[in-house]
Amino acid sequence: MIHYAEKYKQELIQRVLPFWENNSVDKKHGGFFTCLDRQGRVFDTDKFMWLQGRQIWTLSMMYDKWDSYQPWKEMAICGADFILKHGRDAQGDWYFALTEDGHPLVQPYNIFSDCFAGMGLGALYKITGADEYAEVARQTFSRILGRRNNPKGHYDKGVAGTRGLKGFALPMILSNLALELEHILDPSIIRELTDEVIHEVTEVFYQREYGLIMEHVQQDGTFSDTFEGRLVNPGHIIEAMWFMMDVAYRKQDAPLMQRCVDIAIQALEFGWDARYGGIFYFQDILQKPMQQLEWDQKLWWVHLEALVCMAKGLHYTGDERCKVWFEKLDAYTFPRFSDPKYGEWFGYLTRQGEPLLTLKGGKWKGCFHVPRALLKVYEALTAYEKRS
């Protein structure tokens, strides 16, 4: 698999990170532009907090793990200064979006902005040692825990008590965040959140009948035959499975590791488009019509996280199915998503595999999934080759 490792490394260093270095830094106001067209030109100047935090994280992580390349650190600091100056409301909650010059634009209506801000600042502390970053990351983490039972606050449109499904996204991101902030949090918090997410994944959200994890279940973990309850997000399951593989590796929990591989492969088989290839964005577990009009589209992050998951599965277990799926995914993904002309990856393809939008970054796509996945595939395949 070493030629794959080399390909992913070249893509990361030669054609993905330079795209963000060259195009996304706002030299006037600080922070990052993420709405970049195919060529890298800024087509909109709004600044989305998810993507500010994620880019700070990516740059800091690359500096930490790959190369102490000074511009990465400087860019990360430039992003952090901007969000620290403008990003929070009076309660310390992170806005969803700011204008280019830092005016608050969209309220803190959920806690994912907070998760990525905390994640970014935690990573930046690691490479700078500057206490302010650690301090705000810790405060943010504490606010997230405080808000976790009512993360949308008064923006929640559901009537309390009528349906009350629980969502898979929150425990997943909390466990990931806890691991990312390991260096600044109390170890007992990490243990507690890690054990909780193992329980949630394997006992609550996992549905034995289908061998899959649902996005929403009833409070006791039973299936809900409703639009939200029927929803399967194959990419989300697969991404969660590599988070869990990392947990299983830390705990040296072989049965959990095997279960992660099995669930991920089940999700790939369930989500694969037999007609055109690629992984569907959404599916209904009972094959009923869906609310999501974008259900049949092929998204960059789904395919990248699947590549990471199969590379890690191969590295951790040697399971041959992971190798077969990795190669199948690579053959589908690279020629369609990677842009040989201007660098970075397309984000949104039609079911047939043509670009639906030609943007390289937008409201939800920034400097995160592509570089993270390329690095993690490289690391996993390199480690696999060393062992074999």
Place this chain on the structure above:
Amino acid sequence: MIHYAEKYKQELIQRVLPFWENNSVDKKHGGFFTCLDRQGRVFDTDKFMWLQGRQIWTLSMMYDKWDSYQPWKEMAICGADFILKHGRDAQGDWYFALTEDGHPLVQPYNIFSDCFAGMGLGALYKITGADEYAEVARQTFSRILGRRNNPKGHYDKGVAGTRGLKGFALPMILSNLALELEHILDPSIIRELTDEVIHEVTEVFYQREYGLIMEHVQQDGTFSDTFEGRLVNPGHIIEAMWFMMDVAYRKQDAPLMQRCVDIAIQALEFGWDARYGGIFYFQDILQKPMQQLEWDQKLWWVHLEALVCMAKGLHYTGDERCKVWFEKLDAYTFPRFSDPKYGEWFGYLTRQGEPLLTLKGGKWKGCFHVPRALLKVYEALTAYEKRS
């Protein structure tokens, strides 16, 4: 055009209304199921207030204008009893969704549910003379006017004062609602809202440079180069233009009438997909990448409202361009959206014109646009033929 009129009438009476009569009534709890699959089977039981109100309106309107067919009236009453019993919160605002047995599920987070509930009850009052329907319709209208400057209340995620764009949807629906409730409202309210919407459409939302109406503009009517400000919804423009044609006809305002025809044709030309035919769901006025992943899809209501608009344009003005466009739209629309096997129309097609979802009704599609449009096309073309 008389053979078109006949075709639309047959479709309405033989194959669309029976679909809803046979499949949507909840005989146990009252109200209507709207989540119906291709064959008409209920695939989800949640009840969405937009669609409850709209179906009451459609059935009452058909009884009033087409045929005093008793089952239509009884079904409309069955719907009204359900929403009057379960549909409002303590302030009298209409929930967005209820469970099948009437428990509130989604809060009144905007005022469109209220608009359609009021519209339905107003129409039902017309065919029953029962005071309660008129009374609640009037109360609802009054609450809508009271909430119009802050229609989302505390569910609004925008930070006040930062951007503050105004939306085209609200003045449009208010003017339409005022006309629908003409028989129970003070005439001065109708005049005021009608004049207001003419001003908003022709002076505020209309952008001379493009000859189009934007979905969102700055408070003074200037263009906003933001995701929301760049958004064009061709179907919404075209639907608005036939509302406005009806207003121009009432006022015998020939310049306004001509302007409506011109804008509608401009929107059709702008929104038409030269490659596969049909009208795009969304476009960016500057051709920048959009947020809406469903932008290239072909939606039932867009095409139906365009048919209504061109039929009315032809009837009111005799403009030959309307005839050409009507025939082009008919040739695209009927073979792709109408389901010869099970009746009713598909709602969502891919860009290529294949069904993306096979549902006949769902969270946003019910017994409304298809029957309303079929009837209005029939009426307009019949009137056109009589005159010519």
